[in-house]
Amino acid sequence: MNLDQAFNTFLEESREMLADMERILLELEATPDESELLNALFRCVHTIKGSAGIFGLEHVVGFTHVVENVLDRLRAQQLQLSPKLAELLLRCRDHIAVLVECSAEDVDADLQAVSAALLAALKPFQAEAAADSEPAAEGQLPAKAPARVEATGGGRVSGDTWHISVRFSPDVLRHGMDPIGFIRYLRTLGELTHVATISDALPAAADMDPESCYLGFEIDLRSDADKAAIEDAFEFVRELCQLRILPPRSRLQEYMQLIEELPEDPGRLGEILVASGALTRAELEEGLRLQREHDLQSEQPHKPIGEVLVEEGMVAPELVSAALKSQAKARESKAQASQYIRVQADKLDALINLVGELVIASAGVALNAEKSGDTATREAAAAMSMLVEEIRDSSLQLRMVPIGETFQRFQRVVRDVAAELGKDIALAISGADTELDKTVVEKIADPLTHLVRNACDHGIEPAAVREAAGKSPQGTVRLHAYHESGTIVIEVADDGGGLNRERILAKAIERKLVAPGTPLSDSEVFNLIFEPGFSTADQVTNLSGRGVGMDVVKRSIEALRGSVEVLSAPQQGTTFRIRLPLTLAIIDGFLAGIGDSTFVVPLEMVVECIEFTPAQQQEAADRDFINLRGEVLPFIRLRERFHIEGPRSRRQNVIVVNYAGQKAGLVVDALLGEHQTVIKPLGGVFAHLQGISGSTILGNGSVALILDVPALVQQAMASEATGFVNRIGSIGKGAPSLPAPAAS
Amino acid sequence: MSNALRFDAKTGRLRITGELTIYQAAAAKAELLKALDSGRLREIDLGAVTELDTAGLQLLLLAKRTAAERGEALQLVNHSEPVLDVLTLLNVDAALGDPVLIPAASQEPAR
Numbered sequence: 001m002n003l004d005q006a007f008n009t010f011l012e013e014s015r016e017m018l019a020d021m022e023r024i025l026l027e028l029e030a031t032p033d034e035s036e037l038l039n040a041l042f043r044c045v046h047t048i049k050g051s052a053g054i055f056g057l058e059h060v061v062g063f064t065h066v067v068e069n070v071l072d073r074l075r076a077q078q079l080q081l082s083p084k085l086a087e088l089l090l091r092c093r094d095h096i097a098v099l100v101e102c103s104a105e106d107v108d109a110d111l112q113a114v115s116a117a118l119l120a121a122l123k124p125f126q127a128e129a130a131a132d133s134e135p136a137a138e139g140q141l142p143a144k145a146p147a148r149v150e151a152t153g154g155g156r157v158s159g160d161t162w163h164i165s166v167r168f169s170p171d172v173l174r175h176g177m178d179p180i181g182f183i184r185y186l187r188t189l190g191e192l193t194h195v196a197t198i199s200d201a202l203p204a205a206a207d208m209d210p211e212s213c214y215l216g217f218e219i220d221l222r223s224d225a226d227k228a229a230i231e232d233a234f235e236f237v238r239e240l241c242q243l244r245i246l247p248p249r250s251r252l253q254e255y256m257q258l259i260e261e262l263p264e265d266p267g268r269l270g271e272i273l274v275a276s277g278a279l280t281r282a283e284l285e286e287g288l289r290l291q292r293e294h295d296l297q298s299e300q301p302h303k304p305i306g307e308v309l310v311e312e313g314m315v316a317p318e319l320v321s322a323a324l325k326s327q328a329k330a331r332e333s334k335a336q337a338s339q340y341i342r343v344q345a346d347k348l349d350a351l352i353n354l355v356g357e358l359v360i361a362s363a364g365v366a367l368n369a370e371k372s373g374d375t376a377t378r379e380a381a382a383a384m385s386m387l388v389e390e391i392r393d394s395s396l397q398l399r400m401v402p403i404g405e406t407f408q409r410f411q412r413v414v415r416d417v418a419a420e421l422g423k424d425i426a427l428a429i430s431g432a433d434t435e436l437d438k439t440v441v442e443k444i445a446d447p448l449t450h451l452v453r454n455a456c457d458h459g460i461e462p463a464a465v466r467e468a469a470g471k472s473p474q475g476t477v478r479l480h481a482y483h484e485s486g487t488i489v490i491e492v493a494d495d496g497g498g499l500n501r502e503r504i505l506a507k508a509i510e511r512k513l514v515a516p517g518t519p520l521s522d523s524e525v526f527n528l529i530f531e532p533g534f535s536t537a538d539q540v541t542n543l544s545g546r547g548v549g550m551d552v553v554k555r556s557i558e559a560l561r562g563s564v565e566v567l568s569a570p571q572q573g574t575t576f577r578i579r580l581p582l583t584l585a586i587i588d589g590f591l592a593g594i595g596d597s598t599f600v601v602p603l604e605m606v607v608e609c610i611e612f613t614p615a616q617q618q619e620a621a622d623r624d625f626i627n628l629r630g631e632v633l634p635f636i637r638l639r640e641r642f643h644i645e646g647p648r649s650r651r652q653n654v655i656v657v658n659y660a661g662q663k664a665g666l667v668v669d670a671l672l673g674e675h676q677t678v679i680k681p682l683g684g685v686f687a688h689l690q691g692i693s694g695s696t697i698l699g700n701g702s703v704a705l706i707l708d709v710p711a712l713v714q715q716a717m718a719s720e721a722t723g724f725v726n727r728i729g730s731i732g733k734g735a736p737s738l739p740a741p742a743a744s
Numbered sequence: 745m746s747n748a749l750r751f752d753a754k755t756g757r758l759r760i761t762g763e764l765t766i767y768q769a770a771a772a773k774a775e776l777l778k779a780l781d782s783g784r785l786r787e788i789d790l791g792a793v794t795e796l797d798t799a800g801l802q803l804l805l806l807a808k809r810t811a812a813e814r815g816e817a818l819q820l821v822n823h824s825e826p827v828l829d830v831l832t833l834l835n836v837d838a839a840l841g842d843p844v845l846i847p848a849a850s851q852e853p854a855r
Binding site: 039043076168173174178179180183184187192194195196197199202204205206208210211213214215217 | 765766767769770772773777780797798799801802803805806809810830833834835836
């Protein structure tokens, strides 16, 4: 692990912390006194500050320190979290996010101005005393190393261990460092022969600050490591401790100097050194005698040996990782964070591509094995196909992420939008565990943002209007996700006034989108809002209402092979229901043959296959629906739909498909079974093709077209509905029940 | 987070549960002093301590010293594994002067 990698880890961690921080702040707005949350909030900032300190990002440390102080007071109940303060802390969070991403040199005047403004705003919330002793000064010990006199004479001591003397600054704990961790780390360098804990500095109970460190340690270490390695062990607290290291067999004089320099009583320290085996009793007596003699003389100044510093910026990578690990451990205790491995997205993509090719190749193997007729080969091929299927499923699973994280982001969106509009809006989230493809998640975020903003702006009425209508003054925007037959459904719902059918229709007629007097169903009217440039808002706010957007929303959803529908009821609200495929790359397909052509129907959408009996064919000769166990099933004759020539097979079959709660039948010649289908998108030339969503390559090398079931279902519905009007007089007795309207 | 100090004034026993670290230090100190000030604190039960850091250690040292200054006897008892680990690493078990029960399974508690 090199420093760059460690730094990336830091960035990732900080981003997570900042996301947590935002979430916690928003939760705190509902429950301002929740101490668990306040603690968690403090830890977020604390961790960022600690890690930033490791990498010497002073601009981050300086700013976070002040924020941390305020959070500390909140935590200690010395402050109340007012909405104003919460707002300010959110802005501080945003600023920290900016600071973390840029290096110290990138901090320009603008950023500094933001820093200064925020710090000034934080000032009233800070502890009175904190103002002057700000971070740099507070964290450092006074400059040390007064010139020492060198001893003439004085033999070397007999101890064969390194002697390490360390006194930690009171602030070391607040910087997220635990001295015990450093001593544990020393154990990896060699054998700790003796550790003495010096607690003399611990003040009386009343004066003791439980978050300050008062301890020092005298450590004897038997190790082959060199001095730099031992010093590096304390790299992260270099500025937060007084560290003295004496090599094995140091001159006695150096020990005496050490004893002199330390704040504790020399007699007591001498005892400690003797107890730890660093000095013998005789050596101590000798040293003290020499010391007294030298006090009487004046000699050349000499820099203490402990002052020899390794070059600045020399950081042993394992130490960075050790420190990061201890930081991570601190966080673990708070959230039992699950274990994750970070993998670059493009590596995953490459894997999935390969799996796609593997699926095609294995289909070829299976086909050839089938042809060869050799049982052993067929068995082997079948076993392999099964494994390939599992590999496919688990590699696709790798890309699946819960949508909850995306949903959480909208807490902030709703909050900000509501504040701007002066409305009181709550966001309710359900189905956050629902998983879908990472690419889809990324691409759906923008359309969702648009819909959520729209719901806040147009959907939810002003509080006064709501109260007049007998509703709670607080509006609710609901985000809901769930799986439904191979698709994921995301709903953005509001409990506002609902869409105004008349106004939309009037506007559409005015814009010549529909001819006056056209009979339109509710859903057809509502779908008009997806027309480019369509807006019914009386006033344009800076959030929405300019009429750009809904068409873009629809387009980006369709680009993901999804669909969107609007449901609305007056005074009850509007729901946008988005359906998306679970993944973009591979689907389970169902093969059907018509003449010489092969088509693929996504298997998730297939409900059942039935024989199209001659009797039914007779019955349905002049209409496009059959009676399926008492239900009306509109169908499409694919042979006619795609103008396929060639002789009709004697037996016809109907594949019953289900999309968005609508059933329809597809009439085909032959049912060819399941097939793993790697979707190859159609070229731009075929973009206008209706009813085909893509293509795939079969094991024998031929191309099969993938049917666009949603489009076909809609077509079946439409033709069935118009046909119905024409036929209504001609249908005799025994006609099936009325068809369901095209949309609810 | 699940830190709890429960002081039973009848038995004089203070039981610490969960972590005793910098994150709990402020609250723990207040509880500890309250128990000390009651004048009845005789034992601190560390059996359920899951993590001890420098801040936590300082509190234990503080409690011992304060009790000694007031001429009261205070024992740390029932040291849990993580506590023992720290105490032996830093060699403060002797300084604290309490009998430590080393579990049979880990006769070499330093590692």
